[in-house]
Amino acid sequence: MAKIKVLVVDDSASVRQALVTILSADPVFEVEVASDPFAAAGHIARRVPDVITLDVEMPRMDGITFLRKLMSQCPLPVVMVSSLVENGSETLFQALEAGAVDVILKPRMGVADHLAEQHQHIRDTVKSAARARVSARSAAQRVSPAPKLTADAMLPPPNTRAMARTTEMVVCIGASTGGTEALRTVLTALPANSPGIVVVQHMPESFTRAFAQRLDGLCEVSVKEAEDGDTVMRGHVLIAPGGLRHTMLERQGARYVVSVKEGPLVSRHRPSVDVLFRSAARSAGANAVGVIMTGMGDDGAKGLLEMRSAGARTLAQDEASSVVFGMPKEAIACGAAEKVVALDGIARALLQAATR
Known part of the structure; x- marks a missing residue:
């Protein structure tokens, strides 16, 4: 099965670690991390990932600005991971309009625990994003879904x-x-x-x-x-x-x-x-x-x-x-x-x- 290369971009060390732990639990993922968009750009130059998870509020450059630059220069599937898109924030729609494939919500308190509770949803969302048609690129290997209830x-x-x-x-x-x-x-x-x-x-x-x-x-x-x-x-x-x-x-x-x-x-x-x-x-x-x-x-x-x-x-x-x-x-x-x-x-x- 083809590996899905994920780059986690977040200035919070606890969030980076939580996402690495959650994604690495599925052997289909290969995960790297970056603390801000400038570090992420270096990673992308060395090895283009299949999908990026991206925080919104970061030092030196915010996630929305980085997303717009990325989509204009090197379009890749991006999943926004942020608390700023909560409660009707316009940030969600700015991210989607800028080219984000999906959004994962994190609370302002207890981030690591919250993300751990949503581990299957997070993995499913990232797998889905990896298959998204953002540019002329081959879809990632299809991953079998987990057992599920019917209607x-x-x-x-x-x-x-x-x-x-x-x-x-x-x-x-x-x-x-x-x-x-x-x-x-x-x-x-x-x-x-x-x-x-x-x-x-x-x-x-x-x-x-x-x-x-x-x-x-x-x-x-x-x-x-x-x-x-x-x-x-x-x-x-x-x-x-x-x-x-x-x-x-x-x-x-x-x-x-x-x-x-x-x-x-x-x-x-x-x-x-x-x-x-x-x-x-x-x-x-x-x-x-x-x-x-x-x-x-x-x-x-x-x-x-x-x-x-x-x-x-x-x-x-x-x-x-x-x-x-x-x-x-x-x-x-x-x-x-x-x-x-x-x-x-x-x-x-x-x-x-x-x-x-």
């Missing part, structure tokens, strides 16, 4: 009989690595009278509210973080909250609402795309459109197949426009995707599917 943990298997169609449609979208910018592309292209949309984007807790607020200022549709009992309405987008809860679609009479409930990790994620898609298959049937976008792993593939079996229209993002062609690839392979679409065509395709 059965939150919802029983749906009735395979297609639900009778109503006049109102609902769109469910799932994304992971690379999805924040992909979602911005799709949602900013939608008109104000678009069908109601529910989104699961794999993001850490506390980021989704700021993400929704940022999109709301850019889009013609209204965007907010989903709350339990929110109605899915035309012209509105609900972003599933990150953290300890799953977001599901339910039908109440003639309307759809979301249910936000605590539960275990499903397909190694919470919220899980599989959980949302299965709930849509069960509650909406042919009245739904499912869209699976860029991301590592297979979360959403089985759920999208259940949606298609229930009569929904289903779309998958194509390989060329995906940052990581994992989730869409698995959905296509199992026959869940009715149509494969480039990122810049997804908004138009989902509107067409919603109007039949």
